[in-house]
Amino acid sequence: MRTPYLPQAYIQQINTLLADNAERFLRSYEEPRTQGLRINPLKSTVDSLLTAELKTRFQLEPVPWCETGFYYNEDQRPGKHPYHTAGMYYIQEPSAMSAVELLDPKPGEVILDLAGAPGGKSTHIAGKMQGQGLLIANEIHPQRAKILAENIERMGVTNALVTNATPDELAARFPVYFDRIMLDAPCSGEGMFRKDPDAVSEWSEDHVIMCATRQWDILEQAVTMLKPGGTLAYSTCTFNTLENEQTIDRLLAAFPEFALLRTERIWPHEHRGEGHFVAVLRKAHGDGVDARAALAAGEAPRPRDRRKAERAQRGKGQPAASVAAGMDLFLAWAREELPGFTPGKGEALLFGESLYELPQAGGSSLTAAQLSGLRIPRAGLHLGTIRKNRIEPAHALALAVKPEWARLVYDFAPEAPEIAAYLRGETLRVSPDDKGWALVTVDGLPLGWGKTSGGQLKNHYPKGLRQP
Numbered sequence: 001m002r003t004p005y006l007p008q009a010y011i012q013q014i015n016t017l018l019a020d021n022a023e024r025f026l027r028s029y030e031e032p033r034t035q036g037l038r039i040n041p042l043k044s045t046v047d048s049l050l051t052a053e054l055k056t057r058f059q060l061e062p063v064p065w066c067e068t069g070f071y072y073n074e075d076q077r078p079g080k081h082p083y084h085t086a087g088m089y090y091i092q093e094p095s096a097m098s099a100v101e102l103l104d105p106k107p108g109e110v111i112l113d114l115a116g117a118p119g120g121k122s123t124h125i126a127g128k129m130q131g132q133g134l135l136i137a138n139e140i141h142p143q144r145a146k147i148l149a150e151n152i153e154r155m156g157v158t159n160a161l162v163t164n165a166t167p168d169e170l171a172a173r174f175p176v177y178f179d180r181i182m183l184d185a186p187c188s189g190e191g192m193f194r195k196d197p198d199a200v201s202e203w204s205e206d207h208v209i210m211c212a213t214r215q216w217d218i219l220e221q222a223v224t225m226l227k228p229g230g231t232l233a234y235s236t237c238t239f240n241t242l243e244n245e246q247t248i249d250r251l252l253a254a255f256p257e258f259a260l261l262r263t264e265r266i267w268p269h270e271h272r273g274e275g276h277f278v279a280v281l282r283k284a285h286g287d288g289v290d291a292r293a294a295l296a297a298g299e300a301p302r303p304r305d306r307r308k309a310e311r312a313q314r315g316k317g318q319p320a321a322s323v324a325a326g327m328d329l330f331l332a333w334a335r336e337e338l339p340g341f342t343p344g345k346g347e348a349l350l351f352g353e354s355l356y357e358l359p360q361a362g363g364s365s366l367t368a369a370q371l372s373g374l375r376i377p378r379a380g381l382h383l384g385t386i387r388k389n390r391i392e393p394a395h396a397l398a399l400a401v402k403p404e405w406a407r408l409v410y411d412f413a414p415e416a417p418e419i420a421a422y423l424r425g426e427t428l429r430v431s432p433d434d435k436g437w438a439l440v441t442v443d444g445l446p447l448g449w450g451k452t453s454g455g456q457l458k459n460h461y462p463k464g465l466r467q468p
Contacts, residue, residue, distance in 0.1 A: 006026070006029070007203055010203060011026065014026060017240070025268070025269040027269070028194070033074070033194045033195045034093065034095075034273050034274060035071065035072050035074055035076075036063060036070060036094035036097065037072060037078055037090065038068050038070075038090050038092050038097055038124060038127075039068040039069075039089050040088055040089055040090060040156070041127040041130065042126065042127055042130070042156045042157065043088045043445060044088050044089075050088065050444075050445075054088070054089070055070070058076045058078050059073055059076065060072055063094045065101055066101050069092075079091050082447070083445060085423065085467075086441075086445035086447050087155040087156050087399055090151070090155060092120040093120075093237075093273065093274050094272060094273045095191065095237070095268075095271070095273030096120055096184075096237065097120075098266055099184060099235040099278045100121050100182065100233070102262070102280050103180055103182050103231060103233035104180075105125045106129070107128075107129050107131075108129075108132045108361060109133045110134045110177060110179050110364045111135050111136070111182070112135075112136045112138065112174070113125060113135065113137045113138065113181075114138055114167060114221075115139065115186060116137035116138055116139050116162075117141065117144035117147055117148040118144065118147045118148060118151060119137070119147070119150075119151030119152055122135065122160065123152060126155065126157040127155075129159060131158050132159065133359075133361040134359045134360060135157070135160040135359070136160070136161050136163060137162050138162075138167075138170060139162075139164060140164070140165065140166055140167075145162060145164035146377055148377070149162040149378040153395070154399060155399075156399045156446075157400070158344070158381045158400045159344075159381075160359065160378070160380070161358070161366070161376065161378065161379060162377045162378035163377075164374075164375035164376070164377055165374055165375060167221035167222070168221050170225065171221040171224045171225050173370060174225050176225070176226070176227050177225055177227065177364070178226055179227055179231070180231045180233070181226050181230070181233070183218060183232065183235070185214075185219075185235070185243070186214060187211050187215070187236040187238040187243050188202075188203055188211045188238045188243060189202070189203070189238060190237070190239045190240065191236075191237035191238055191239065191268075191275035192237060209242065211238075212242045212246070215236075215247055216247060216250065219234065219247070219251055223283075228285045228286045229283060229284070230282070231261075231280065231281070231282055232258070232280070232283065233278060234247070234248065234251075234279045234281070235276060235277060235278040235279075236276070237275060237276055237277075238275075238277065239267075239277070244277040244279070245263070248263070248279045248281070251281070252281075257284045258281045259281065259282050260279065261281060262279075263280075264276075264278045265278075323348050323349065323355075326350050326386050329386060329389070329390070329391050330355055330384055331343065336436070337393070337437040338397075338406055339405070340402065340405025341405050343357060344359065346360040346366070347360075347366070347367055349368055349380070353386045353387065354382060354385050355382075355384050355385070355386060356383060359380045378396075382397065392460075393437060395448055395449070395460075395461070398448045398449050399446055399448075402446075403439055403446060406438070406439040407436065407437075408434060408436060408437065408439070409440075410438055410440050410457065412440075412442055413442070413443060419442055419447075420467075422440050422447065422448070422450070423461060423466065423467045424466055424467055424468070425466040426459060427457060427458060428440075428456070429455060429457075432455035435453055436451070436452060437452075438450050438452050438457060440457075448461040
């Protein structure tokens, strides 16, 4: 059995946990890691012609616990395909798909993904919300928060706000605010050992204890943000009971208003997956706000903070274009170039030259004042950038719209040389009769914008995303 690289203390932990099944579990480390992808319902469906083409191309097999999830073989490379660039699917470890399935988000709800990077669970939630409701996807580490924002943008999510905040910062602003909370807690990563050898070198018994302590601190903040009657899903990609069942037992003892609905474990020796733990809890209905939530409510934005937010909206240090004027400029552009687009009901924001629309949901009142002082890598849907009293549409907008909404569309097959050229940032030849902004799509999936003039399409695919 090729398991000498596993720490002896870890092997002993598994022997204690699994007893007669420990040998089967340890033998699973000799097998290849599992690979999976999840179809994005905002772009396609599991029974569409595009998905049928994908199933054949990458020999996909269904993941039993996720209707939109599929296994693919290790020698396949779906991440290199233009469909991936267009956000048709998200590459995600199959076990991890179980958490959001058990959370069971609904359209129109107000939902928090408290530790969202790199975006697998956030985009899974967004797909189930179908653009209806409010999703706040948070990540405490700035660089990972940027990756989270990029993945939410690629998947065409319109109703998400990405924050880069600590759990206590969010709890101070959003007491008893969310219908559902997903906490994929930072953990010791025992389920990553087959995938990531570095996770093995970082593991120790002390590290497990440290992770459990940190998980408890985050859970305490999550409790204050969940509405009475709300649902909390807690998950880890680790196997020990200290970070899993014992942490849930501690929560139930400290917060008797919570009830455990179910727990699920996915083991790599029993299922095709690297392993995952999920516990789903429900907060009882109550007449009032508990003491912790009341304390958090006392830290809500003050009038001075609201004035700061209003100044931020106007674009501090920028040309004096008001938010309303910026939105009018965008709407005038959309009537001409994107006639099928209908703006949402959220508040418009202007960060410098960048125009955003905050997502909204029934029962929430998300405003710029409420967000004052928070680090926000993505403030809802990025509509465009105002440059010299004209609008340049945002890449995020291209990925979020449907081709039939646009006045001018250039659609190509995945293998077409124009697709590779576009993704490299090159100019394309088009009809000399065409003029204005155009959407470039691959088999009907938007990739980005171009601007036509004189028989050429000037490429507006973001430089940071261009492919070699």
